[in-house]
Each structure stands twice: as C-alpha cells, then as structure tokens.
Amino acid sequence: LKLGIMASGNGSNFEAVAEAIASGELNAKTQVLIYNNPDAKVVARAERWGVPSLLLNHRDYQKREDLDAKIVETFQQFGVEWVIMAGWMRIVTPVLIDAFPNRLINIHPSLLPSFRGVRAIEQALATGVKITGCTVHLVVPEVDSGPILMQAAVPILPNDTSETLHARIQVQEHRILPRAIALAAKIYK
Numbered sequence: 001l002k003l004g005i006m007a008s009g010n011g012s013n014f015e016a017v018a019e020a021i022a023s024g025e026l027n028a029k030t031q032v033l034i035y036n037n038p039d040a041k042v043v044a045r046a047e048r049w050g051v052p053s054l055l056l057n058h059r060d061y062q063k064r065e066d067l068d069a070k071i072v073e074t075f076q077q078f079g080v081e082w083v084i085m086a087g088w089m090r091i092v093t094p095v096l097i098d099a100f101p102n103r104l105i106n107i108h109p110s111l112l113p114s115f116r117g118v119r120a121i122e123q124a125l126a127t128g129v130k131i132t133g134c135t136v137h138l139v140v141p142e143v144d145s146g147p148i149l150m151q152a153a154v155p156i157l158p159n160d161t162s163e164t165l166h167a168r169i170q171v172q173e174h175r176i177l178p179r180a181i182a183l184a185a186k187i188y189k
C-alpha cells in the first residue's frame with residue numbers, strides 16, 4: 001500500500017503507522033507526509049523515519065478547495081494510493097475526498113457518532129459518559145462521519161483530565177490505526 005499521511009501536530013499516529021510498517025505488521029510504505037503547521041512535531045518524526053515531508057500551510061490558501069487541490073496534486077506526484085488523516089485538524093472538501101474514493105481514512109478520538117468535532121475528548125468528559133474511545137473511518141463530506149472501519153473503547157476514570165484521557169485513547173489509536181488501514185485495503189481493493 002502506498003500511503004500519504006496528513007498531520008497537523010504531534011504525529012504519534014504517524015509514528016504508529018511507521019512502526020507497524022517497520023515491524024511487518026502493515027505491508028505498506030509512506031510515500032510522503034503533508035503537514036499544515038510550520039512547527040508541527042510530526043516533521044521531526046518523518047525525518048527520523050526517512051519519509052519526505054511537505055508543508056502546505058492552510059494560511060497560504062484562500063479556500064479549502066485550493067489547499068485540497070494542492071494536496072491531491074502532491075499525493076499524485078508521490079504515487080499515493082491511500083490517504084491517512086492522522087490528526088489533520090482541517091475540514092476537507094470533495095476535491096480531496098473524490099480524488100481517493102474509499103481510500104481516505106481518518107482517526108477520531110471518540111466512539112462515533114458521539115462527539116464529532118475538535119473537542120471530542122472535552123465533550124466526553126463534560127457529558128459524563130463512562131466509556132469513550134477512538135474510531136477509524138472513511139472520510140465523507142460531513143465531518144467525522146462516514147463508514148466505520150474500527151473502534152476501540154476506553155474507560156473514563158474518576159480523576160481523568162483531558163490530558164490523561166487523551167493519553168489513554170492514544171494507546172488505542174496507535175493499536176487500531178495500522179490494523180484499520182490493512183482492513184480497508186482488504187475491503188476496498
């Protein structure tokens with residue numbers, strides 16, 4: 001599988017995919033990383049793994065569609081077949097979605113359809129649910145929707161803060177993201 005990864009920040013999910021590839025758990029190669037924040041920590045991870053990376057700063061584009069067109073162009077240049085949004089904190093448009101039908105994958109820190117959007121962990125805490133988790137799903141135009149590939153449940157503990165809860169969710173994200181990519185490749189060949 002020729003992967004293109006999109007990330008905005010820390011990049012621990014990028015790393016989890018890289019490790020799954022290195023260990024042979026996931027038969028894939030990351031062709032290129034696209035990131036949108038100049039100071040994203042994911043860049044250093046890509047360097048360590050020898051993955052080429054490209055900054056496409058959303059502030060340089062007037063419309064979401066213009067950024068997405070550049071993303072598509074870049075992925076096509078790098079021969080990307082599957083796109084993984086691993087902590088990509090921007091809304092994507094049909095310009096990107098339609099270029100990779102059934103091959104655009106997102107990871108979200110809740111058990112969808114609960115708690116869509118950027119404050120999923122805070123919302124889970126505020127609502128008082130006792131179980132949350134993470135979801136890997138195919139991307140459709142509606143944000144944090146689309147067919148679910150894999151989920152993992154995570155308990156919310158009495159003294160959880162968004163930091164402690166996010167850390168526990170990420171352990172599960174790192175476990176299921178590589179598996180969900182392999183599953184998608186099997187289902188949607």
Ligand code: GRF
Pocket residue numbers: 007008009010011012013014086087088107108109134170173
């Ligand atoms: C993850 O929790 C993911 O679910 C959310 O953004 C976070 C990215 O984490 N969409 P990282 O950058 O991979 O460490």
